[in-house]
Amino acid sequence: MVEGDKIVSEIIKQEPARIEQLFLTANWLKRSGLSSGQKSALPIIILKPGEMERISSFRSPPEAIALIQIPHYKLKVDEIAGKLSLVLDKVQDPGNLGNIIRIADWFGIDNIICSADCADCFNPKVLQSSMGSIMRIRIHYTGLGILLQKLTQLPEFGIYGTFPQASDIYTADLLPKGIIVMGNESKGITSELLPFIRERISIPCFLHRSGKIDSLNVAAATAIICSEFMRRRR
Amino acid sequence: MVEGDKIVSEIIKQEPARIEQLFLTANWLKRSGLSSGQKSALPIIILKPGEMERISSFRSPPEAIALIQIPHYKLKVDEIAGKLSLVLDKVQDPGNLGNIIRIADWFGIDNIICSADCADCFNPKVLQSSMGSIMRIRIHYTGLGILLQKLTQLPEFGIYGTFPQASDIYTADLLPKGIIVMGNESKGITSELLPFIRERISIPCFLHRSGKIDSLNVAAATAIICSEFMRRRR
Numbered sequence: 218m219v220e221g222d223k224i225v226s227e228i229i230k231q232e233p234a235r236i237e238q239l240f241l242t243a244n245w246l247k248r249s250g251l252s253s254g255q256k257s258a259l260p261i262i263i264l265k266p267g268e269m270e271r272i273s274s275f276r277s278p279p280e281a282i283a284l285i286q287i288p289h290y291k292l293k294v295d296e297i298a299g300k301l302s303l304v305l306d307k308v309q310d311p312g313n314l315g316n317i318i319r320i321a322d323w324f325g326i327d328n329i330i331c332s333a334d335c336a337d338c339f340n341p342k343v344l345q346s347s348m349g350s351i352m353r354i355r356i357h358y359t360g361l362g363i364l365l366q367k368l369t370q371l372p373e374f375g376i377y378g379t380f381p382q383a384s385d386i387y388t389a390d391l392l393p394k395g396i397i398v399m400g401n402e403s404k405g406i407t408s409e410l411l412p413f414i415r416e417r418i419s420i421p422c423f424l425h426r427s428g429k430i431d432s433l434n435v436a437a438a439t440a441i442i443c444s445e446f447m448r449r450r451r
Numbered sequence: 452m453v454e455g456d457k458i459v460s461e462i463i464k465q466e467p468a469r470i471e472q473l474f475l476t477a478n479w480l481k482r483s484g485l486s487s488g489q490k491s492a493l494p495i496i497i498l499k500p501g502e503m504e505r506i507s508s509f510r511s512p513p514e515a516i517a518l519i520q521i522p523h524y525k526l527k528v529d530e531i532a533g534k535l536s537l538v539l540d541k542v543q544d545p546g547n548l549g550n551i552i553r554i555a556d557w558f559g560i561d562n563i564i565c566s567a568d569c570a571d572c573f574n575p576k577v578l579q580s581s582m583g584s585i586m587r588i589r590i591h592y593t594g595l596g597i598l599l600q601k602l603t604q605l606p607e608f609g610i611y612g613t614f615p616q617a618s619d620i621y622t623a624d625l626l627p628k629g630i631i632v633m634g635n636e637s638k639g640i641t642s643e644l645l646p647f648i649r650e651r652i653s654i655p656c657f658l659h660r661s662g663k664i665d666s667l668n669v670a671a672a673t674a675i676i677c678s679e680f681m682r683r684r685r
Contacts, residue, residue, distance in 0.1 A: 223637075312546060316668050323667050325657035346668070387682045403457075423559035423681050433557050433674070434550050434580070440671035441678040447657050448621045448679075 218284055219344045220273055225281035227349035233259065235352070238284040240264050240272065245280035274341045287339060292330065292357040292364075298371050300394060301446060302328040306361060306410060307401040308435055311336045315346025316436035317399070322350035324443040330357045330364065330396070332407075361398075365413035368396060376415040378406050379438060383417035386445050390416070393450055399439055418442070452518055453578045454507055459515035461583035467493065469586070472518040474498050474506065479514035508575045519586075521573060526564065526591040526598075532605050534628060535680060536562040540595060540644060541635040542669055545570045549580025550670035551633070556584035558677040564591045564598065564630070566641075595632075599647035602630065610649040612640050613672060617651035620679050624650070627684055633673055652676070 219228060222245060228236065229251070239261045241249075246256070246263065270278040303321055308314055314336045321329055336343060338356045368376060375395025398414060400406035406414070420433065420441050432438070453462060456479060462470065463485070473495045475483075480490070480497065504512040537555055542548055548570045555563055570577060572590045602610060609629025632648065634640035640648070654667065654675050666672070 316671060319668060320671055323654075323656055348668075387685070420557075420678065421681075421685075422557055434553060434582075434670075436668075436671060437550060437554055437674035440667070440674045444654065444675040444678065445682075447655075451621070451655075 218274070218282060218341060220275055220282045220341055221279045221345050222281050224345060224349050225279075225283045228283050228285065228352060229255075229259065231349065232285070232352045235285045235288075236260060236283055237286060238262060240269065240282040240284075242266055242269060242280040288355075290355040290357060292328075292359055294364075294367050297328060297330070297368065297396070298374060298394065300328075301326055302330060302396050303439065303443075304361060304365075304396045304398040305329060305331045305335050306398055306406050307332050307334045307404070308399060309334070309336050310402055310435075311340045311342035312346050313402065313434065313436045314338060314340075315343040315348075315351075317439050318343070318347040318354050318356070319350045320436065320440045320443055321354050324447050326354070326443065328355045328357065330359060330361070332361045333358050361407075362409055362413075365396075365398075365410060369413055369415070376413055377418050377442075378410070378414035378416075379442065380405070380417045380419050381432065383419040385421050386418045386442060387421070389418050391446050391449050393446075397439075397442055397446070399435055399442075402435055452508070452516060452575060454509055454516045454575055455513045455579050456515050458579060458583050459513075459517045462517050462519065462586060463489075463493065465583065466519070466586045469519045469522070470494060470517055471520060472496060474503065474516040474518075476500055476503060476514040522589075524589040524591060526562075526593055528598075528601050531562060531564070531602065531630070532608060532628065534562075535560055536564060536630050537673065537677075538595060538599075538630045538632045539563060539565045539569050540632055540640050541566050541568045541638070542633060543568070543570050544636055544669075545574045545576035546580050547636065547668065547670045548572060548574075549577040549582075549585075551673050552577070552581040552588050552590070553584045554670065554674045554677055555588050558681050560588070560677065562589045562591065564593060564595070566595045567592050595641075596643055596647075599630075599632075599644060603647050603649070610647055611652050611676075612644070612648035612650075613676065614639070614651045614653050615666065617653040619655050620652045620676060621655070623652050625680050625683050627680075631673075631676055631680070633669055633676075636669055 239259055243263050303326055344351055375392035378398040398406055473493055475495055477497050537560055578585055609626035612632040632640055
């Protein structure tokens with residue numbers, strides 16, 4: 218269930234075939250700019266604002282809600298072997314996950330592989346913060362230990378993990394094919410995955426104050442790391 | 452009012468003098484590791500979990516809440532003139548603002564200048580997502596038009612604004628002194644500020660799909676831009 222005026226517009230434009238049902242207010246439909254042809258092709262149910270409030274999971278209900286098919290992707294090591302992917306180890310905040318999906322979309326990363334204990338990517342908050350990028354990224358949930366073990370057998374394939382103190386991301390050798398493992402918001406990468414990490418990288422802290430800060434938010438760190446990988450590729 | 456077990460610990464460690472009152476559960480205090488000297492120097496009130504629930508603004512109340520003095524900083528053009536600062540034009544989401552404060556802290560940026568219509572930096576959600584960085588960053592609220600007009604008179608001072616299509620951030624000339632203007636989540640930079648922007652920059656989109664994405668989240672974009680400015684400085 219995808220809620221929100223903007224994200225529903227985007228889904229109608231990009232992935233109309235995946236829509237099972239659209240719940241819209243009459244007002245939203247009028248403003249939508251949809252042609253009468255489009256309108257008749259879509260499974261629209263008009264609801265009153267009070268009815269939207271009853272089905273919405275948000276405190277202030279949107280004027281558009283879509284039910285979409287949950288996609289199921291097959292995780293193929295061969296595909297992962299040929300490109301850069303993100304691996305999320307217990308990223309639990311839905312806003313962070315949504316944001317990371319959007320970052321992956323921006324940087325042309327096709328696959329995000331999540332540990333089974335990551336936030337659910339179909340959680341309404343993830344959907345909302347992913348802003349439609351969820352429709353384009355292949356998100357997989359799997360046991361990371363087994364996958365990483367398989368990936369260590371690939372030649373010229375980077376298995377990067379982020380750590381508080383490690384090789385400076387700006388000068389580290391970054392391969393175009395590989396995975397970037399991002400850890401849990403407060404605990405970092407699970408100890409059982411550590412043996413599989415080939416290169417430990419970190420974003421240098423430029424703090425010149427006496428205070429110490431913990432770490433960057435995991436989505437901000439993902440943005441910086443993906444940006445640096447992509448900068449090198451050009 | 453700052454809520455949350457982790458952030459309150461950080462404030463006790465870093466800025467005990469700013470604390471007006473601490474509301475803690477007995478359980479939290481026991482686990483805190485504070486010495487008896489520290490405990491007696493702090494204005495602690497022990498509350499029962501049910502009482503915490505009544506004063507907390509969160510759905511699941513924390514075990515530690517601090518009342519801290521709101522700092523007031525004077526915005527001096529002379530100080531801004533000598534370093535890199537962030538300027539936020541109507542950044543309205545509290546989570547984004549908190550995250551940007553944390554990013555500024557990481558990259559050693561001392562000042563964030565907000566338009567009057569930005570989210571309030573003392574909003575509980577901002578405080579929580581800033582994770583204690585709010586204690587170290589000088590946040591100012593002011594009319595941006597007047598400030599930017601003054602700043603345009605400075606020599607060798609960059610006034611950068613982010614736009615969907617502009618100079619590639621990875622190759623643009625980035626001065627060590629200047630401001631980076633980040634615009635509103637959906638509308639970007641206000642039109643009245645455009646004449647003052649000296650260099651328009653953007654983060655190239657590496658999307659190879661047919662779909663189009665709107666933009667990166669403003670906090671993710673800020674992270675990438677600050678990272679690139681800092682990388683060049685080393």
